[in-house]
Amino acid sequence: MANTIEGATGTWEYVIGLEVHAQIISNSKLFSGASTEFGSEPNTQVSPVDAGMPGMLPVINMTCIEQAVKTGLAIEGTINRYSVFDRKNYFYPDLPQGYQISQFKQPIVSEGRLVIEMEDGSEKVIGIERLHVEQDAGKSLHDQDPGHSYVDLNRSGVGLMEIVSKPDLRSPEEAAAYVRKLRSILRYVETCDGNMQDGSMRVDANVSMRRPGEEYGTRCEIKNLNSVRFMSRALEYEALRQVDILEAGGKVAQETRLFDVGRGETRSMRSKEEAHDYRYFPDPDLLPLRLEQELINGIAASMPELPDAKRHRFMADFGLSPYDASVLVAEKENADFYEAVAEGRDKKLAANWLISELFGLLNKAGKGIEDSPVSAPALGELLDLISDDTISGRTAKEIFAEMFETGKAAGVIVEEKGLKQVTDTGAIEAVIDEVMARETQKVEEYRSGKDKLFGFFVGQVMKASGGKANPKMVNEVLKTKLDG
Amino acid sequence: MSFDKTTIARISRLARIATTEAEQERLAGELGGILAWVEQLDEVDVEGVAPMTSVVEMNLKAREDVVSDGANAEGILKNAPRSAHGFFVVPKVVE
Numbered sequence: 001m002a003n004t005i006e007g008a009t010g011t012w013e014y015v016i017g018l019e020v021h022a023q024i025i026s027n028s029k030l031f032s033g034a035s036t037e038f039g040s041e042p043n044t045q046v047s048p049v050d051a052g053m054p055g056m057l058p059v060i061n062m063t064c065i066e067q068a069v070k071t072g073l074a075i076e077g078t079i080n081r082y083s084v085f086d087r088k089n090y091f092y093p094d095l096p097q098g099y100q101i102s103q104f105k106q107p108i109v110s111e112g113r114l115v116i117e118m119e120d121g122s123e124k125v126i127g128i129e130r131l132h133v134e135q136d137a138g139k140s141l142h143d144q145d146p147g148h149s150y151v152d153l154n155r156s157g158v159g160l161m162e163i164v165s166k167p168d169l170r171s172p173e174e175a176a177a178y179v180r181k182l183r184s185i186l187r188y189v190e191t192c193d194g195n196m197q198d199g200s201m202r203v204d205a206n207v208s209m210r211r212p213g214e215e216y217g218t219r220c221e222i223k224n225l226n227s228v229r230f231m232s233r234a235l236e237y238e239a240l241r242q243v244d245i246l247e248a249g250g251k252v253a254q255e256t257r258l259f260d261v262g263r264g265e266t267r268s269m270r271s272k273e274e275a276h277d278y279r280y281f282p283d284p285d286l287l288p289l290r291l292e293q294e295l296i297n298g299i300a301a302s303m304p305e306l307p308d309a310k311r312h313r314f315m316a317d318f319g320l321s322p323y324d325a326s327v328l329v330a331e332k333e334n335a336d337f338y339e340a341v342a343e344g345r346d347k348k349l350a351a352n353w354l355i356s357e358l359f360g361l362l363n364k365a366g367k368g369i370e371d372s373p374v375s376a377p378a379l380g381e382l383l384d385l386i387s388d389d390t391i392s393g394r395t396a397k398e399i400f401a402e403m404f405e406t407g408k409a410a411g412v413i414v415e416e417k418g419l420k421q422v423t424d425t426g427a428i429e430a431v432i433d434e435v436m437a438r439e440t441q442k443v444e445e446y447r448s449g450k451d452k453l454f455g456f457f458v459g460q461v462m463k464a465s466g467g468k469a470n471p472k473m474v475n476e477v478l479k480t481k482l483d484g
Numbered sequence: 485m486s487f488d489k490t491t492i493a494r495i496s497r498l499a500r501i502a503t504t505e506a507e508q509e510r511l512a513g514e515l516g517g518i519l520a521w522v523e524q525l526d527e528v529d530v531e532g533v534a535p536m537t538s539v540v541e542m543n544l545k546a547r548e549d550v551v552s553d554g555a556n557a558e559g560i561l562k563n564a565p566r567s568a569h570g571f572f573v574v575p576k577v578v579e
Contacts, residue, residue: 026549033552042570046560047553063549091500093574141571142578149578150571153560277498287544288537 003171004212007243013212014239015219016175016205017129017167020182021160022192023136023200024067030135030159031058031101038198042152050157052096057285064159065289067191068108068133069299071161074189074306075128075182077112079296083132085286088278093151094138102162104280107132108289114165114185115308116177121322126178127166136160155199161192167206167216172232179203179228180330184307188332196226203231208252209242217242218252222259222266234259238266310335318347327355333369334359340376345383353379357397361404373407374400382410390414391421392471422469428461428477431469435460436481446482457482487512487519 005012026036032047049056072079084106087099112128138156140149163182169175183194183201194201203226208219222238225231237259242252257266305313307329314325314335328351329335342350358379362372382400385391391399391414399413414420422428435457436443446453461474489508492515496503503511557570566573 028547028549028551028553033547033550034554035551041557043557043560043572044570045554046557048560049553051560059545059547061549062546065546089498093572093577140574140577142576144571145568145573147576148566148573149576150568151574152571279498282537287542289544 003174005209005239005243007247009247011212012209012239012243012246014170014172014235015167015208015210015216016169016172016235017219018165018169018175018178019204019206020163020165020179021136021202021204022071022163022182022186022194024064024133024159024161025191025193026061026063026067026159028061029157030061030064030133032157034157036158038200040154042150043154045154046156050096050153052098058101058283060286060289061159064133065108065291066295066299067159068131068161069291069296070189070303071163071186071191072109072112072131073296073300073303074185074191075109075112075114075131075163077109077128077131079291080106080108080110081291081293081296082106083108083289085133085283085289086280087283088134088280090278092137093149094140094153094156096138096153096156100135100137101283101286102134102280103132106288108291114178114181116174116181117322117326118173118177124168124174126168126174129164129166131161131163134160134162172235175205175235176228176232179231181307184330184332188304188306196228199226202226205231205235207235207238207242209239209246217246218254220252220254220266221256223256223269225259230259230261233264234266237264241266304332307332307335314351318342318351320347320351324351324355327359331369337369337372337376341379341383343380345380346387349383349386350380353383353400357400361401365404373405374403378403378409385410385414389421389423389470391419392467394471395419395421395467419468422465423473425473425477428465428469428473429481431461431464432457432474432478432481435464443482454478454482487516 003013005014023036024030028034029036029047029050032049034047034050035045037045047056049058069079083103085101086104088102088104089099091098107130109131110129112131114126114128116124116126118124136155136158138151138153140151142149144150165178169178183196186192186201187194192201196202202224205222205225206219207222208217210217220238220242222234225234238257245252256269258269259266310329311322311325314320314328315322320328327334328338334354338350338354341354358369358372358374362369379400382396382403385399386393386396396410399410399419402408402413403410439457439460442453442456446457457478458471458474461478462469462471465474489505489512492503492508492512496508496511561567561570561572564572
């Protein structure tokens, strides 16, 4: 994995920190009673507070705060029982108040951590600087009219959690693993749906390059990355751009940049530069937020099992490999489905069937597990038929494909197609005798030392039985007969 | 603390309030005066005193998570100088 870039003058190392904006799951907005629902007609979910009308006062939605506390506990952060809302002042058409209510000096959560798993199975702890609560802005559309932008304030005032990592990430792969892990945690605790396509989770990436072990260099911030893939590409591009500047003896200018998806490059957002003076001050409309310890304790007691704990349990109790466990726990729905299938059955068999068969077919069909044509009990029934030797593993795959296609139960397909495995020794012996009588030449060759022919006989016997003979029994009986 | 004209120009740009050079000259004096007046508070020793956030000791008022507002696009757009198809229409702003 490329943690470093080999430049003309030596090795450069990535230093990456991420700011993730996660939309809080709530019915109404952070400071108003308008709905947060996505995709409604423009400006139909806007209260006078969200539109920045003079004289309107914000009133905090406690559910949003509880969601932030829950998230803070999930990332093992310190919940601050005293936090303050500040105004972050800037002008933009999608920000009608002229300021965003955010938290600056005293956020609700500080000092958390998150464990990322790399593909080689290694783990790394990434520090989280803070989590604070703030308002989302409205949305501008630029392609409706050549000379004008259209503004929809439905998103204005929706609660956001900004989760800021420490500059602990050392490669685009680590950054990707961090975002995926954070998304997984947010979905487990149900505080953000993690839907990057609809913008309910967005990433700003801070990146600088340095010689390994030296001080941090000057960083650039790449704004509004809305997919993990784009983030990785933007980081790779930006790293090469900075290395080129540094190696030519130049200095990287600290600035905000935009990733142009079409061109695959980052470019400077000049307008953001002078706006960087946000003149934060405590919002006089809002008193400090004080949290009772009982509230925090209550939320802590209601936390679901998180992906890390689940992963370790799957490894320790079920004997799954780190990779299989990671794949299964990434989405809570997958993990729940797996546990339903694995209950009372062979845990590894269940894991293999989910990962290599079910996920494969679901991917191909572009479906999520919630739309799976094969339910957990139905897959369980199929596994039972394998375990009690009614069908062979190979037949099971064919049956499974048909279950996926038609939604029929495994037992029904076995009956209909007469796929029941032959486990009767007499029947298997008869087939073997038949094959041996036909292949006298090969039998002789085998007996005179050509061991490799064994596989050929297994294949012939399976074929002659229509694939229904129990492979294990075929192996045993065949060995006795050939050697005898 | 006193203001120079550059600072005034910068503040007015950040606040999106246009000022002429003559006004900047005058404002530098006025704002400087206001600041000097407020700065008298520096004479008070506030070592160990927590910032006052409210005149009356009270907690932040909270709201239930229920939808109680919205569904009034027409009203929201009423003051807009220009609107179309339910959107506010503003001069092109795109990077």
